Amino acid sequence: MNSPLKHPKLALAPASPQFIDQYQQTAPGRAPAAAVELAEGLNAASATVAPKYFYDTLGSQLFEAITRLDEYYPTRTEAGIFDAASGDFAATLAGAGIGQPCLIDLGAGSCAKATRLIPHLQPRQYVPIDISVDFLREAAEQVQSTFPALDIVGVGMDFSAGLALPPQVQRDNRVFFYPGSSLGNFSPVEAQAFLQRLADPAQGAARGLLLGIDLVKDKATLEAAYDDSLGVTAAFNKNVLRHVNTLLGSDFDVHQWRHMALFNEAESRIEMHLQALHNLTVRWPGGERRFRGGERIHTESSCKYTVASMSALLRRAGFKQVSYWTDPKDWFAVFWASA
Template identity: 60%
Template sequence: MVRTPRFIQLQPVDDARQMPALWSGLQAPVARVSPKYFYDALGSRLFEAITELDEYYPTRTEAAIFDAHSADMAARLRAHVGAAHDLIDLGAGSCAKAAKLFPLFAPRRYVAVDISVDFLKHSLECLQRAHPDMDMLGVGLDFSAALALPAALYEGPALVFYPGSSIGNFAPDEALRLLREAHTAARGGALLIGVDLVKDKAVLDAAYDDALGVTAAFNLNVLRHLNRIAGTDFRLADWRHVAFFDPERSRIEMHLEARQSLTVQWPGGERRFAAGERILTEHSWKWTRARFDALLREAGFGDVACWTDARDGFAVFLACA
C-alpha cells in the first residue's frame, strides 16, 4: 500500500503577528531585517540561481563531499545507532538533499521541517511516490526561534540533517543553542551538518557579490517582499547591495545601502535614512574545523567525524548524540 505524507503546522504562519518585530528592526539604531524574509517565491528562485553561479561554491562543494564520503558517513551512523533510525531534515525546502541520502542511509521515517508545510507539500508528495513504503511527515516550524519537536512525532534515534552551511546564519551563541536542541531532537542518534570554513577574503566576497548581480537581486528582493507583507514603501532603485567578509568577526555581512537621503513609511511608522545608511539583512559566520568541533562538543555531541574538500574550504560533520 502506498503511504500518504502527513502534514502538521506546529506554529501558525501569520505575517501580521510578525509585524511588530519587523518594524522594530527597521527602527533599531542599526536597521535590520531577518534573513527569513529573503524567501518568498521569487527569493527562493533567485537563491536557486545563486547556487548555479561560478562564485558560489558552497552548494557544489558540499554535494561533492557527500558524493565522495556518504558511504563512510552511513557506516558510521549504523555503527552508532544500528539499522533503524529516523531522518529529520531541517530547512528541508525541496527535500532534494535528504532524498539523495535515502539509498545509503535507509531511514525508516522522514521528517521534513520547514517554516511552512505549504512549502513542503508538493515535494513530499513527489518523494512519497518514489519511496512508497517510507513514513513521511512534513512539519511547519520556525526552528530559528526554537527547535521543539513533540515527542509523539517520531520514535528516534534520529539523524538530524542540516546541510547547506545554514548554521552560519546564527551567531555563535545562537548556533550553540540550536545545536543543543538538535542534540535533544536526535534522541541518541546523530547530527549531520554542513559548515562553511574560513578562507581567502576575495573568494568569500565574490561568493556574496557575484559579477552577474544575482545576489544583489536576491538581497534587494527583500524590500519587495516587505512592501507586500508589511505595507512599507521601499523603492528598490533607492538602494544598493553591499556584501563583504569581516575577518575580525569571521563573518560575511550583507546590507542594503541607501543611495540618497530618503524616508520609508509603513502603517503607523516611518524611518529616515541618510545617504549611505544601511539595513543589515544577513550575517553568515564562517568557522574553522577546530572551532566548530569544539562547539559540537560543547552542545553535548561526541565521536565527531569531519570530511572536507581538497581545499579545506567546506566541511561536513557527523557528530553522535
C-alpha cells in the same frame, strides 16, 4: 449479442506526504509577531532584517538559482562530500547503533541534499522542515514521487524560534540534518544555544547531527560567492524587501536599494547588506524609518569556521563524538556529532 461491459482497472493513487503547517496554522498570532520583529529590526540603531525572511516562494526559487552559479561553491562542494562519503555516513550511523533513522531536514528547501543521502541512510521516516511552506510542500511531493514507499512528514515551521515537532514525527533514532552551512546565519553564541537545543534529550531521543559547514578561506572567493556577476544574489537580497512589505505592510521600493556583500575578517563572517541609494523614508502601519543615503540594512551574516572551532563548538553544545569529512581543497566540511 452485446459484449459485457468491462470495468476499467482502478489506478492506485500515488502516495502523498503528510504535511503539517505549524507556521501558517498560527497565522492570527504569527503575522503580528513577524511584524513586531521586523519593526524592531528596522527601528534598531543599525537596521536589520533576519535572514529567515528571505524565504518566501520567490526567495526560495532565487536561492535555488544561486546554488547553481559558478561563484557559489558551497552547494557543489558539499554535494561532492556527500557523494564521496555517503557510505561513510551510513557506516558511522550504524556504528552508533542507529538503524533506519528518522531524518529531520532543517531548512530543507528543495530537499535536494537529503535526496542524495536517502538511498544510503535508508531512513524510516523523512521530515523536511522549512519556513517557506508552499515551496516545501511541492518539494516534499517530489521526494515522495522519487521514494514512494518512504514515510514523509513535511513540517512548515520557523525552527529558529523553537523546535516543538508534531506527534506524527517519530521519536526514536532522530538524526538532525542541517546542511548548507545555514548554521552560519547564527552568531557563534546563538549557534551554541541552537545546537544545545538539538543535543537536549527533551527534543525526543535525538541521536545525532549531520551538519554542513563552510570553512574559512580567502576573502575574494568568499565575497564572490555572495555577489555573483549575474546579479542573482542581489535579486535575492532585494526580494526580502518585497517580503517585508507583505508581512509588515511597509512601502519599500527595491529600486532604491543596492546589494552589498563583504567579508568581516574580525568576526570571520560574510555580511550582506542593502544600502539606500539616497535619503528616503519607509513607512508601515504605526511606524516609519528615515534612511540617509548610504545607510544600510543588515540582512545576513554567514559565519565561517575552521574544523577546530566548529568541533569545539559542537562539544560545548553537548555533543559527544565528533567526526568530519572535507573536500580536497578544505573549503567545506560535513560533521557528524552524536548526542
